[in-house]
Amino acid sequence: MLNTPHPVRRRALLAAVATVALACAATLALAVPASAMEAVRCTGRPNSEDDPTAIMGDTQSRITFEATVGDGEGVSSLTLHVPDGTTFSTDDLAVTLLTGDDLMTRNELDYDVSVSGQDLTLDFAAPLEQAGHLNIIVYDVYFPVEGGDQQVGATYELADGSEHQIEGIPTIPVQGVSATEQISRWLEGQAWVQAWNSNRFLHLFFDPTMIVTSFPVVLNGFFMSIAVVAVAFPLAIPLALLLAVMRLSKFVVWRGIATTYVNFMRGTPLFLQIYVAFFGLPLAGISLPNFPLGVIVLMLNSGAYMCEVFRAGILAINKGQHEAARSLGMTSLQTMVYVVLPQMFRQVIPNLTNEFITLYKDSSLLAAVGIMELVMYARTIVASTGSITPYIVAAAFYLVITLPLSKVTRHLEDRVRGHRTRKHAQTAPALAGEKGGSDE
Template structure:
């Protein structure tokens, strides 16, 4: 029994010795540096203007990989797998090898195979060296995402090993097509030459123009919305103020004159400040868009009131007298005879007021309304470049230039029509064209004929009798 147990112990010790011997033999047979490379860095440099943390996709950035080899490990090449959709050029890859504190003059050849960057050292890096690979002007996927490290490396003895796992990732923000186009433009040689001039770069940077246009478009639509809402409402209010200004009674005339003089005599900028900062102190809270529209309506109505007043007073008094002689009431005379002629005369001036209101929407940027100027101001503050203001000026000109052309053409047509009306055939008093001369009896008669359309049967009979008497009087004068 004792002999059997001793034999068993010897067998166990023999097996254990064999295992130890095999382990030692295996350790000598395999490289001790397997998976000993340690990844110290896998990062991308932020590339968004005014932001020190965001990495934009499809925008040039610098991707850096850094690995520390083991004391017994010599690295001959490194392969880094970039995510699908990335772009890296071999000439923009830089390799640095450090041994302790010494920078080695290591020659390396970089090549790009699909989305993989392969860096091969002419001489394997010394054991324990620090290897850093910088991929400059690399473009990461435009759709964005979070990307970890993938790849492999080769040792001096020819072994290919997987890149060690690391918890470091690169987080990329997605970019819009316009941002991608801007990034592409900034890489073009002609754009670089253009931006080499300081004035052109600060005021007309092509890449910034591309990104500013869609950003400012929403603000431009807000500015247009303000004018489209405000101007039609300012017209009837302006008519009311003009009627008060011309009223026969002292009280309404004083109310109209006071309002018009105060609004026209103070800056719109001050009126905006009073509305946006004064009313909230009284507990009046309102949407900034609506508040801005109300201030624009009240301001423009005062100017339109004076425009309408001047237009109404420019109509010959004979027009009113002729209409009243037909039995038309004062209200009928105003709305069917005076106002139609007034509107025709003041359309150019009203269009100018529309342009002024459109440009005055830029003042709303000072009180926090996100209109065109506010967007341009925000982008300029973020980029330190004046180009967004130039783009904003272009958006204003899209409206103002056609409207100015419209005013000029309308004034030219009216001027040509006035000259034609003044032409006479040999100075004859009964020339048809004489009926168009402002203030003439013929013009009054023409206006009477036009007003007959709005008159009732009694007024029509009165008009017929008036014309008959005028004809009899004319025949009597000729005899």
């Protein structure tokens, strides 16, 4: 080779490289199909009653898988790996080959099906040689209850025995099912629930499954109602005190302003006041968020009612208390702050509790202007289901607050009444002694 001319050595080297390249190409041609199968789509059937596009876990659905088949490819079997935790059935399995330019020609295929764990294998009676789309529909599919992106896997085998994997299969987004929905579905299968719901009245007003599903939704409105009242009620107390003092003032202007305000707020419906605030103020260029605006309206209305409670409590204090305080050198303001108001508050606590109950119930009127409180959440469910049960659930949330507070109110009234009785019993002998002494 040392004596061989340089051009000859170059041609020999090129020939050797070409031979190796042809051998590698032949090997790859045997290992890789002429036209590998590609995923076209992989979807689940939507099954949500609320969202027509959502796929819910633990709810009957189906999987539709479609992949391309090349001309002369010779696919002898295909295995679908159904996502872990997903149950499925092969009873109504649909397997077709879509052919033609528009893929509208459906060719039924002969195959044997076998299942091993989560793997569903189709062995075709004759290898698939015609170009088209292989369409597989798996029915009675129940995705995992917790939901998540579900990945379907697929592998296929050719007539020569080589196995290949289909890449790029899209995931199926599945929404999880809450614990309350699971309980509701369990109740639907109970014989006593079915017998209960067979009565139209019970089904409309006291459906056990609807009670379970609406409870967490209405609970959000309960928290909103409590938040509104928890802010509005404390703010209404100083407003009511100020109005009560103004109404008792000897200054005609203050007394007139307070009297006009109280009469107006007590003489017009709260519903009208809410509408004026939410629809009238924006027209005047005043715009506030719904929550603070709702708090302000309830505060202003409740303040007018509590004003009369405080005024009556102040007038109920014996005038001798005022005279005794003044004799000790106290000013009118000191007498009011240190003598009158402490005694007044003890007497009006039952009435204030009643006012809190009324304010809590009146918060339901805010549903008319879009604030998502108890009634608003319940009305949303009723509109979508046609069942009145969510309103009953909302009523239960009101009773959870009002019944215990009503009992507390009665207890406080008994204590106040008992205190007055004991005080009268203590002062009666003294008064009798004074009367007897004067007679002598």
